[in-house]
Amino acid sequence: MPESHYNSLHRLLYTSKSRFSCSEAHVPVEIKGIVAKSFEKNRHRDLTGVLLFINDTFIQVLEGPLSEIETAFEAICCDMRHGNLKLVDMTPVETRIFDEWSMAFVGFDVDPSHLRTNRDLQEVYTIVESDPEKALRQIRGLIN
């Protein structure tokens, strides 16, 4: 495989089920820690993306050079804080969708009064495996 392929822009989308060993009340703290650390690590790796948390499910998008996505994803796959990981999509892309975010987050911080946001988040959860392209557009709309 030519070197340029490993440097070329790709986008990865996966889902997984959370498997925290901490108490329910501590889960948001744990996730905030994951997001903060991911933000820093991704920034150094030229990775951008978003993490969603809904119905005990993580939905994550990572975009950047293929080699960097692979390195990050290897670590993510080994992380015991989630399981039943499903790779939904991994594809070369022309441009980034989440170019302004090293790791955006949408989940429990959503204000319950933001009914539309919650509805859209639920829809992403429902369609992410059957229609990832539509799910991506929906996710992008959520972090405007």
Ligand SMILES: Cc1cc2nc3c(=O)[nH]c(=O)nc-3n(C[C@H](O)[C@H](O)[C@H](O)COP(=O)(O)O)c2cc1C
């Ligand atoms: C749902 C979830 C999403 C994660 N996303 C990222 C990520 O985008 N980037 C990253 O570097 N680590 C991410 N991690 C953390 C990695 O799995 C791993 O814990 C971390 O990279 C290990 O870093 P360390 O070797 O410096 O301790 C994620 C973990 C979980 C559970």
